[in-house]
Every structure is written in C-alpha cells, then in structure tokens.
Amino acid sequence: MKSAVIVFPGSNREGDMVRALTLAGSDAQKVWHAETDLPKGTDLVVLPGGFSYGDYLRCGAIAGRATVMDAVRAHAARGGLVLGVCNGFQILCEAGLLPGILMRNANLKFICHRQFLRVERNDTAFTKAYVKGQAIDVCVAHGEGNYTADEETLKRLEGEGLVAFRYADAQGHVTQDANRNGSMNSIAGIYSTKLNVLGMMPHPENLVENLVGGTDGRGLFESLVSSFSKAA
Amino acid sequence: MKARVTVTLKNGVLDPQGKAIEGALKSLGVEGIDGVRQGKVFDIELGTADKVQAEAQLKAACEKLLANTVIENYRVEIA
Numbered sequence: 001m002k003s004a005v006i007v008f009p010g011s012n013r014e015g016d017m018v019r020a021l022t023l024a025g026s027d028a029q030k031v032w033h034a035e036t037d038l039p040k041g042t043d044l045v046v047l048p049g050g051f052s053y054g055d056y057l058r059c060g061a062i063a064g065r066a067t068v069m070d071a072v073r074a075h076a077a078r079g080g081l082v083l084g085v086c087n088g089f090q091i092l093c094e095a096g097l098l099p100g101i102l103m104r105n106a107n108l109k110f111i112c113h114r115q116f117l118r119v120e121r122n123d124t125a126f127t128k129a130y131v132k133g134q135a136i137d138v139c140v141a142h143g144e145g146n147y148t149a150d151e152e153t154l155k156r157l158e159g160e161g162l163v164a165f166r167y168a169d170a171q172g173h174v175t176q177d178a179n180r181n182g183s184m185n186s187i188a189g190i191y192s193t194k195l196n197v198l199g200m201m202p203h204p205e206n207l208v209e210n211l212v213g214g215t216d217g218r219g220l221f222e223s224l225v226s227s228f229s230k231a232a
Numbered sequence: 233m234k235a236r237v238t239v240t241l242k243n244g245v246l247d248p249q250g251k252a253i254e255g256a257l258k259s260l261g262v263e264g265i266d267g268v269r270q271g272k273v274f275d276i277e278l279g280t281a282d283k284v285q286a287e288a289q290l291k292a293a294c295e296k297l298l299a300n301t302v303i304e305n306y307r308v309e310i311a
C-alpha cells in the first residue's frame with residue numbers, strides 16, 4: 001500500500017506518521033504541499049499533525065487551500081483513502097472534505113495527555129483491526145479540538161454512523177469527564193459519507209511501539225494496510 | 233481603494249475566547265459589560281477603482297478564505 005504524507009510549512013508530525021505507516025508495512029513517502037499531483041499509485045493520503053502556517057487565520061485554513069489539496073480532493077472524490085490527524089483533521093474540515101469545524105477547547109487550555117477512545121464501528125478501512133466498542137489508548141495534544149457542527153450536520157453524522165471515535169474512559173464508557181475539549185457528542189473523529197475520509201484529533205501514530213508506552217494506535221495503520229493487501 | 237472586512241462568529245456559536253475576555257474585564261473592575269464576542273478585522277488595499285469590481289473581489293476573498301461560513305459571518309466596507 002502506497003501512502004503519501006503531505007508536508008505543509010509548520011507540519012511537525014510527518015516523521016512519526018511515516019514511521020507508523022512503515023511499521024505497518026506501507027510504502028510511505030512525504031509530499032510537499034506545493035506539488036500539483038500525488039505520486040503515481042498513491043492509495044492513502046495522510047495529512048499529519050502540527051501547526052501548518054502557524055495556525056494563522058484559523059487552524060488549517062491556509063493549508064486547506066494549498067495547491068496539493070486539489071489533488072487530495074480529486075483522490076477523495078475517486079473513493080481514495082484520506083486520513084487527517086490533529087491539524088490534519090482541521091485541514092480536512094477547512095478544505096470542505098469533512099463537515100464542521102474544530103473550535104478552541106472549551107476550557108481554553110492546550111491539552112496534552114493519554115486518552116482512551118471508543119471505536120464506534122470496525123467495518124471501515126481504518127478500523128477493521130479493532131473490535132466495535134473497544135477502548136483504545138492513544139494521545140491527544142491540541143488547543144483547538146472542540147468539534148462543532150450545526151444541528152443538522154450533527155444529526156446526519158449520528159444518523160449515518162459517521163462518528164468514528166468518541167472520547168471515553170478506559171472501559172469504553174463515553175463520559176463527560178473524558179471529553180476534555182468540549183466536543184459535541186464527545187466526537188474525536190468522523191468519516192466522510194463514503195467512509196473513505198477519516199479526520200481525528202487524537203494521535204494513533206504516537207502509540208505504535210512498546211518502547212514509547214503502547215501499541216493501541218497500530219491497529220489503525222494495520223487496518224489500512226490489510227484493506228489493500230486484500231483488494232490487490 | 234481601501235476596504236475593511238470584519239469577520240464575526242455567528243449567533244449561537246460558542247466563543248470561549250470572548251467569554252475569557254469578558255471574565256478578564258470583570259476581574260479588572262470594568263463595569264457594565266454584558267457580553268464579549270471576539271472577531272477579526274482585515275484592512276485590505278485594492279488595485280481597482282471600480283466599486284462593483286472591488287465588491288466582487290472582496291466577496292470572493294471572504295468566501296474562499298477570510299471567513300469560514302460554517303461558523304462566521306463577514307461584513308465588507310469600502311472606503
């Protein structure tokens with residue numbers, strides 16, 4: 001499976017993302033934001049975390065309109081897989097690939113800690129290595145992760161099963177305490193209508209090796225790679 | 233030609249920064265503040281002298297980048 005990790009000025013998690021993808025067996029390469037095309041044969045596009053363009057104007061606003069994003073939009077429209085993590089999720093929302101927006105955390109604090117997520121469904125290309133309802137142990141590190149959408153959008157996301165992950169406790173219970181950034185319905189990640197675009201605030205790429213304290217993030221990358229080995 | 237674009241949060245959109253500023257004003261003893269909403273102001277220089285063209289260019293700027301119309305409104309004033 002070939003993946004392209006897009007690098008914007010101010011991205012800073014592209015190295016970890018390439019490492020996580022490589023560990024799972026993907027051929028991952030970095031692609032500069034000024035490119036007009038994705039590398040030939042790209043199966044998965046990843047928008048990594050960081051502070052693209054210094055978070056100027058709004059988080060992800062300028063990166064969302066970068067040259068390469070037209071190619072990313074076309075890739076998504078063809079049904080190609082796209083993953084956006086943290087700033088990558090903000091970019092996907094600003095680029096119009098996912099609905100809603102990530103607002104300043106409700107408590108106004110930058111949050112940086114280990115966080116359990118409940119896997120809402122395990123029948124997508126991103127989550128088949130997990131069990132539905134499983135609590136996975138990953139990390140969050142953001143100041144603007146407070147998922148916000150209008151009532152109609154929220155109803156559609158819930159009705160069509162497009163919520164990917166929710167902030168939860170270690171048992172997988174979605175509690176108010178676990179929702180530290182104030183996201184509506186404790187939303188930590190959402191899918192596009194066709195389930196081929198996933199945006200999430202937490203970092204699965206942080207927890208792919210025992211050396212750094214856990215491997216619960218690995219399942220996401222292994223799911224992606226396994227979807228491709230079967231398809232091919 | 234000069235123009236000013238003001239971008240504000242739509243009614244009903246939670247504004248934690250505005251709330252924090254409101255709290256800070258209260259703690260400074262500034263009286264009579266019932267609410268604060270934070271927005272952005274852009275002062276823009278335009279090459280054209282044609283007001284209709286300027287309005288179209290500014291609308292495009294707002295819709296494409298300056299405002300996220302999911303949560304924000306914008307207002308354009310041409311000097």
